[in-house]
Amino acid sequence: MTDRPRKQPGPDHPITITPTGKRVVVTVAGKVVADTGDALSLREATYPAVQYVPLADVDQTLLERTGTRTYCPYKGEASYYSITAGGERSVDAIWEYQAPYDAVAQIKDHVAFYPDRVDEIKIG
Template identity: 80%
Template sequence: MSDKPRKQPGPDHPITITATGQRVLVTVAGRVVADTQNALSLREATYPAVQYVPLADVDRSLLERSGTRSYCPYKGDAGYYSITVDGKRTVDAVWEYQEPYDAVAQIKDHVAFYPDRVESITIGN
């Protein structure tokens, strides 16, 4: 049994997940790491929207799981990946919730990228 607090999204902390509806392209050092038409936009409280990309649309050969873990009382336990391109490593640039809580179950099998740890996250075009 976990002693971690578990919270439900609500009026004081809303979370919505919608289809982005546009292409999402993620690059690192000029290399495409993710390219999808199936991203989800997760909007949480007052934070900027986060693009969750299907893991199937990510070049997994560039990812290496790290030992870093974090916890969100609304989404669950997160694991991280580092990205290596041409010998350069970007540590913990990607996160995922392998078993997200029911309120955000749509993000299962999706990953998100820290904008300041990748070259670009482009939406559209």
């Protein structure tokens, strides 16, 4: 991993993490996959905000870890889960940074969901 570029958030690529302050509920195939009042909103550059949900507030019996890995120079290496109830649509639907870089350390032990791989991410 040492040959991968590692970048710091800054004015050209800002990243902010704040408490969402509202209940976040994620559903797939009629099942509640996550339900929390402790989500974090990560805003990165011009991308839409992403809700990071504590893994402890996710029904882990619905998850299956996959071998997929991706890399972000600002956050580190991500690993993935599929949501078994969602079938093919929900393959690699969830990602997490198990050892996030210091600038985004708050997202450790949290996961995020691809909106198009779940039925709904309800905030409020």
